[in-house]
Amino acid sequence: MIALQQVGPDPACGAGEERTPQLSWENLPAGTRSLALIMFDPDGGKGIGVVHWVAYNIDPEQDGLKxxxxxLSxxxxxxxxxxxxxxxxRGPCPPAGDNPHHYALTLIATDLPLGTLPEGLDRSGLLQLLQGHALGAQSLVGRYGH
Known part of the structure; x- marks a missing residue:
């Protein structure tokens, strides 16, 4: 369902230029009306995890994001x-000296019409609003370190 075209840490890691990876997807579940993406690092934040990206209201008619x-919205x-x-x-860029971090990028297909979800949601708020509306999800996990 999802494929990453750019693999590895953000080339601008530490330089303040955060560039989203190129993503593509296909074979979305029937009835998909919008997509959501979450990128989560379970190793960051001293083991409690770091949310790097929450994106939603993505048109499933697109075959990816450049x-x-x-x-930004x-x-x-x-x-x-x-x-x-x-x-x-927030691109993958673990602190120097840390063990490599795992970055899970999850694409969620939903039955919610585009524009239904309000601006400003965090990961937990998004997941709460997706309850009962997720048609399927797929994750990729990358492991990056210095």
Whole structure:
């Protein structure tokens, strides 16, 4: 259902330029009306986890998102709050000296019409509103370190 076209840490890791990866998907479940994405690092935050990206209201008629196009809300996506509380993408970039971190990117197909979900959701708020509306999900996990 989902494929990552860019693998590895953000090339601008530590430089303040956070670029979303290029993503593509196919074979979405029947009845899919919108998509949501969550990128979560369970190793970050001293083991309690770090949310790097919350994105939703994504049109399933698109076959993916181009690199660097979904870091902020716009025509094709609503970006929610990451663990820093900002409405932006936070690329994979574990602290120097840490063991490699695992980054789970989950695509969720929903039966919710585009634009149904409000702006400003964090991961838990999004998951709460998706209860009973998820048609399927698939995750990819990458492991990155310095």
């Amino acid at each position: 690199a660097g196009t979904a870091g 716009g025509q094709y996506v609503t970006v929610g709050r990451n663990s820093r509380g900002t409405l932006s993408y």
